[in-house]
Amino acid sequence: MLKCRARRWQVGFSAHRSDGAAVSEPPPHNLTVPDTLAARPWDARRGVPIPPVSVHERDGSTVVDFVTVNGPIALSLARARDCSLCGQAIGYWVAFLGGPASHAQRRYLDPPAHPECMLAAVRLCPFIALRHHRRAPEHRVGPDTASPPGYEHGQPDQWLLGITRRYRVEIQDDIAVYLPAAFKRPRTFDYDAAGHVREQPGTMVEA
Numbered sequence: 289m290l291k292c293r294a295r296r297w298q299v300g301f302s303a304h305r306s307d308g309a310a311v312s313e314p315p316p317h318n319l320t321v322p323d324t325l326a327a328r329p330w331d332a333r334r335g336v337p338i339p340p341v342s343v344h345e346r347d348g349s350t351v352v353d354f355v356t357v358n359g360p361i362a363l364s365l366a367r368a369r370d371c372s373l374c375g376q377a378i379g380y381w382v383a384f385l386g387g388p389a390s391h392a393q394r395r396y397l398d399p400p401a402h403p404e405c406m407l408a409a410v411r412l413c414p415f416i417a418l419r420h421h422r423r424a425p426e427h428r429v430g431p432d433t434a435s436p437p438g439y440e441h442g443q444p445d446q447w448l449l450g451i452t453r454r455y456r457v458e459i460q461d462d463i464a465v466y467l468p469a470a471f472k473r474p475r476t477f478d479y480d481a482a483g484h485v486r487e488q489p490g491t492m493v494e495a
């Protein structure tokens with residue numbers, strides 16, 4: 289059985305809710321959200337769509353936990369070339385999001401997604417959108433969570449959105465590792481003086 293894993297870039301959603309309740313709502317703010325992502329159930333309190341990898345079965349009930357990636361669901365989606373954020377088929381290009389080390393090594397613990405869905409996540413996810421968003425205390429991380437050594441932890445100063453055609457998956461110590469092929473030139477995000485994520489000038493030409 290594949291373990292689940294703390295999702296570093298979504299821990300901002302952790303807050304206090306784990307009852308799984310969700311309602312459909314229009315996208316918040318003026319953010320453009322891909323139709324496939326907008327079609328997901330929405331977390332009313334946070335105003336964000338609920339990715340399939342954030343849905344967990346625990347003690348016989350379904351819960352939404354944004355802190356933890358549902359490892360088996362993530363792996364199943366990735367093997368089918370389906371998006372980890374909206375659950376629909378990924379087309380020609382596939383996106384991976386992470387810090388400079390993940391990008392340089394092309395080794396990710398977070399599964400792939402549509403480029404459009406990943407761009408929406410950059411704006412929607414508090415752990416990405418706001419600098420130094422507080423991480424979830426250890427006790428809020430699910431009991432079935434594992435995180436292998438040798439990978440980036442915490443919030444990077446810079447996020448890189450890598451776009452490629454292909455990837456493969458390896459299982460290491462019951463953790464799925466996603467290994468994309470060579471990237472096109474990445475889109476790069478950092479933080480402004482107020483701590484809000486921004487796309488760095490000159491990287492907005494692709495994807």
Ligand SMILES: [Zn+2]
Binds near residue numbers: 373374
């Ligand atoms: Zn998607």
